[in-house]
Amino acid sequence: MRIAFIIAALGAGGAERVISLIANDWATKGWQVTVIAFDDPADPVYHHFHPSIELVRLNLSPASGRRLSGVWLNLQRVFALRRSLKRLRPDVAVSFLTKINVLALLASRGMTLPVIVSERNNPRRQAAHPLWAQILAKLYPRADAIVMQTRDSLECLPPSARARAHVIPNPVSAPATAAPGDRPTVIAGVGRLIPQKGFDLLIRAFATVAGQFPQWNLVIWGEGDERTRLQALTDEHGLQGRISLPGVSPTPGSWIEETGVFILSSRFEGFPNVLAEAMAAGLPVIAFDCAYGPHDLIIPGQNGILVPPEDVALLATAMTDLLSRRQLQAQLGSAAKMDTRRFLPDEIIGRWTALVELFQAGTASTNPNKL
Known part of the structure; x- marks a missing residue:
């Protein structure tokens, strides 16, 4: 053939x-x-x-x-x-x-x-x-x-x-990650730096909770036309030391082992590969319930958390709940890893x-x- x-x-x-x-x-x-x-x-x-x-x-x-x-x-x-x-x-x-x-x-x-x-x-x-x-x-x-x-x-x-x-x-295939208790206190967003991916919404939500969780930082992996705008938004909230935009990860999936929680902030998707990869690696995840894909992957409260699309306030609430509960992080991550086997x-x-x-x-x- x-x-x-x-x-x-x-x-x-x-x-x-x-x-x-x-x-x-x-x-x-x-x-x-x-x-x-x-x-x-x-x-x-x-x-x-x-x-x-x-x-x-x-x-x-x-x-x-x-x-x-x-x-x-x-x-x-x-x-x-x-x-x-x-x-x-x-x-x-x-x-x-x-x-x-x-x-x-x-x-x-x-x-x-x-x-x-x-x-x-x-x-x-x-x-x-x-x-x-x-x-x-x-x-x-x-x-x-x-x-x-x-x-x-x-x-x-x-x-x-x-x-x-x-x-x-x-x-979906993903490399193994560290055990839940050993995960770094890093929230990750991954994707092209374009409006579709909603990283401006993620930065605003993180700015709301950053004071409550001084040990947690936000890393947004990817490159694109929105870099200058996202950096300006970071500066506007005074979070230069807490939010980083390091560019594209050196190798596919290498960002996973440096991550404790993954958040999909997209305004729309087709099927969010990066969300599926995070779940397959056993990461606890939060996602906007945008069209299409997140609700095909996430069963709310069982293997992840879904938030109404583009709702920054509710995203911040979900982040507060997840970041303050290590046991919930482990529970959601374990269930996510099991459930995504259907996409092997x-x-x-x-x-x-x-x-x-x-x-x-x-x-x-x-x-x-x-x-």
């Missing part, structure tokens, strides 16, 4: 992590796997890929937000991707993330190549030009299969595309394998809407 994955870049994101896990598994099966990305070949590859996997990097990352240059860039991306697909001749193409899915469907138009697109976020909450939504509604019915991460997220799809949808959550890689990758094998080598697309 020849497989081509299509992704924006090979950095530290959750979609990239999932692709690396699936691609590596298929490469060990002897499948011919290629990962096509639009980033600069000089950019570092954050996740490990099996030596047999070919990485094709098209060097067509966004250079500016201006509309005309953006249109021209996306046309270049479509043609470059189409050339790569014709050269590689995969049996199946699998694309990740909304805009990349659109580009993949445009690039494969008129080809007999089966295309599986995978939504990794909440399309209704992502900032995008309205034209993208219109294109998505027209193109998604042309996909041979659409992978969503939760059942709730199916409502984001155009009605004509839902018959081809499959719900496959993310595979063997189980989830097996579902991906079964889906892709529906399109056996040499089988053309079966979608009558495609051509």
